[in-house]
Amino acid sequence: MVVRLQGRALIAITIGTAHQGARPTRWRRRTGLAGTLWDAEISRWAAPQYGRYETQTSARQRKITMTRRSRTTQLSTSANARVRRREFLASLAAGTAATSFGFAVPAAATRRPEFKVGEGVMEITPPVGIELGGFHRSPGNERRVKGIRQKSFVRALVLERRGTRVALVSLDITGVGHVMATRTRQEVAKQSGIPAANVRLCATHTHSTPGFMFLRQWGAISADYMAVVEKQVVRAVAAAVEDLAPAQASLGKSRVVGGNFNRTAKTWKTDDAFTAESTHDDRWLDSVLHVLHFERAGSRRDLLWYHFSAHPVCFADELAGPDFPGMVDDLLKQSHGLSPGYLQGHAGDVNPGDGSPWRGDADETTSAVYKGITQALEKKQRIEVDALASHRRTFGIPFDMPLFTKWLQQYKDDPAKCVGGQWVDARFAKAWYEDNADRDLKQTTLDRTISSIKLGPLAMVFHPTELYSYYGLSIRQRSAAADTLVVGYTDGLTGYLADPTAYATGDYGAFTVPKILDYPPFTPNAASLLADSMVATLDKVCT
Numbered sequence: 416m417v418v419r420l421q422g423r424a425l426i427a428i429t430i431g432t433a434h435q436g437a438r439p440t441r442w443r444r445r446t447g448l449a450g451t452l453w454d455a456e457i458s459r460w461a462a463p464q465y466g467r468y469e470t471q472t473s474a475r476q477r478k479i480t481m482t483r484r485s486r487t488t489q490l491s492t493s494a495n496a497r498v499r500r501r502e503f504l505a506s507l508a509a510g511t512a513a514t515s516f517g518f519a520v521p522a523a524a525t526r527r528p529e530f531k532v533g534e535g536v537m538e539i540t541p542p543v544g545i546e547l548g549g550f551h552r553s554p555g556n557e558r559r560v561k562g563i564r565q566k567s568f569v570r571a572l573v574l575e576r577r578g579t580r581v582a583l584v585s586l587d588i589t590g591v592g593h594v595m596a597t598r599t600r601q602e603v604a605k606q607s608g609i610p611a612a613n614v615r616l617c618a619t620h621t622h623s624t625p626g627f628m629f630l631r632q633w634g635a636i637s638a639d640y641m642a643v644v645e646k647q648v649v650r651a652v653a654a655a656v657e658d659l660a661p662a663q664a665s666l667g668k669s670r671v672v673g674g675n676f677n678r679t680a681k682t683w684k685t686d687d688a689f690t691a692e693s694t695h696d697d698r699w700l701d702s703v704l705h706v707l708h709f710e711r712a713g714s715r716r717d718l719l720w721y722h723f724s725a726h727p728v729c730f731a732d733e734l735a736g737p738d739f740p741g742m743v744d745d746l747l748k749q750s751h752g753l754s755p756g757y758l759q760g761h762a763g764d765v766n767p768g769d770g771s772p773w774r775g776d777a778d779e780t781t782s783a784v785y786k787g788i789t790q791a792l793e794k795k796q797r798i799e800v801d802a803l804a805s806h807r808r809t810f811g812i813p814f815d816m817p818l819f820t821k822w823l824q825q826y827k828d829d830p831a832k833c834v835g836g837q838w839v840d841a842r843f844a845k846a847w848y849e850d851n852a853d854r855d856l857k858q859t860t861l862d863r864t865i866s867s868i869k870l871g872p873l874a875m876v877f878h879p880t881e882l883y884s885y886y887g888l889s890i891r892q893r894s895a896a897a898d899t900l901v902v903g904y905t906d907g908l909t910g911y912l913a914d915p916t917a918y919a920t921g922d923y924g925a926f927t928v929p930k931i932l933d934y935p936p937f938t939p940n941a942a943s944l945l946a947d948s949m950v951a952t953l954d955k956v957c958t
Contacts, residue, residue, distance in 0.1 A: 528661035535654025548589035548634030549622025564736035576803035590908035592628030667795030674783035724760030761887025811860030819935035879907035
């Protein structure tokens with residue numbers, strides 16, 4: 416085989432014909448004075464169906480003739496040159512047949528790859544003795560780490576295209592506070608050069624780890640542990656930058672059966688019935704699971720991230736761990752050699768499992784989600800990453816200050832009646848009132864950031880709330896992108912943004928959780944307003 420580099424185009428011409436039983440060829444990219452070339456070497460895995468080719472080789476050495484700008488440089492290569500099959504197939508996929516007996520690789524194949532992906536993973540398993548978030552415990556009976564069910568991790572995914580870099584960080588944590596997230600994003604920017612506005616900190620929202628925001632009697636912040644996690648986030652992003660390599664992205668989808676259910680209603684509608692005419696008068700469930708699979712060249716491992724909506728609440732004991740996402744990780748490592756990153760969806764009204772038990776069975780949930788991931792991988796399709804864009808904006812989530820004032824007066828008038836329901840218990844209600852009696856009533860909004868990313872035909876939008884399913888489905892339906900992931904619990908945690916019915920009936924998410932997080936209640940239309948702003952944020956990167 417003669418390989419010529421003419422200008423910036425690499426042309427391979429077959430000499431002779433492939434004969435039955437001939438040992439096929441392996442390829443390796445090399446760079447020399449004459450430019451970029453591919454070494455041909457005998458290998459077992461390449462087969463004649465990939466193209467008709469034959470090499471002229473001696474026992475010790477072969478010569479490949481290359482011509483560039485009318486000069487011919489002869490280079491010798493060793494017989495033990497190595498390359499992965501993927502590189503050879505990629506060169507074929509990129510090439511255009513020159514004649515019936517050969518193929519040509521276009522000039523673009525020798526240019527610097529435009530899209531790269533890297534991943535960094537650091538352990539953040541909490542120490543024994545600190546408090547866990549997620550469930551109520553009265554003072555003196557705190558829920559503390561007594562052991563480790565599974566290790567916890569922070570995973571950073573760095574995307575790069577034409578000088579633009581974006582970092583997605585998934586943490587096995589109950590939630591990240593706004594102050595902590597802002598501080599960490601700024602430190603990531605300082606250490607990595609990735610703009611803070613392009614960094615997303617996404618909590619998986621497992622209820623078997625600590626949280627980094629104020630939670631009244633739902634788990635105190637460990638300042639020492641939070642500092643460790645912040646450092647590990649920075650290190651994970653740095654490792655992801657070091658790991659950057661050319662990649663081919665694929666997107667897959669499936670509907671998960673038995674992996675989640677709407678915990679706020681006896682009946683609900685599902686995503687397959689959602690249309691532009693659907694309303695929040697019904698309760699909904701998004702059963703769709705998305706996978707992002709990145710195949711990388713050379714010896715770099717492939718990467719997998721997935722998006723699914725379900726509260727990780729299968730466990731409520733005092734053993735720390737990621738909950739069902741950690742068990743899914745174990746299965747995928749065994750079957751596919753992949754350790755996935757997890758992005759939480761719109762889980763405000765969604766628990767794992769099929770509804771029995773109410774918090775979800777860990778094994779059954781894991782099995783359902785794992786099956787959904789494997790099905791999505793089987794149906795994945797390659798996407799062309801012809802764009803990478805990021806946008807961030809501030810949105811003021813409106814408080815219902817008249818209702819908040821009513822709560823204050825209600826407790827002041829008769830504390831003895833504030834001992835259950837939305838007040839949790841007498842000690843909780845007393846602590847809430849003492850902390851809020853002198854609150855500034857002129858603050859009518861909670862200013863938080865929302866953001867979006869465009870990755871080729873895929874869009875992602877990020878927010879710090881626990882959205883009810885209807886609003887996540889509505890955002891996806893209204894998005895200009897071909898596919899959209901709505902990612903919650905990002906760059907802060909504000910609690911639930913529920914539908915008007917939840918506010919009318921005084922549901923846990925609408926009335927109790929604001930007291931836990933020490934906010935006034937949000938207005939009944941807050942979720943709709945946020946959804947509108949998120950669609951506008953998507954428009955910034957999609958149009």
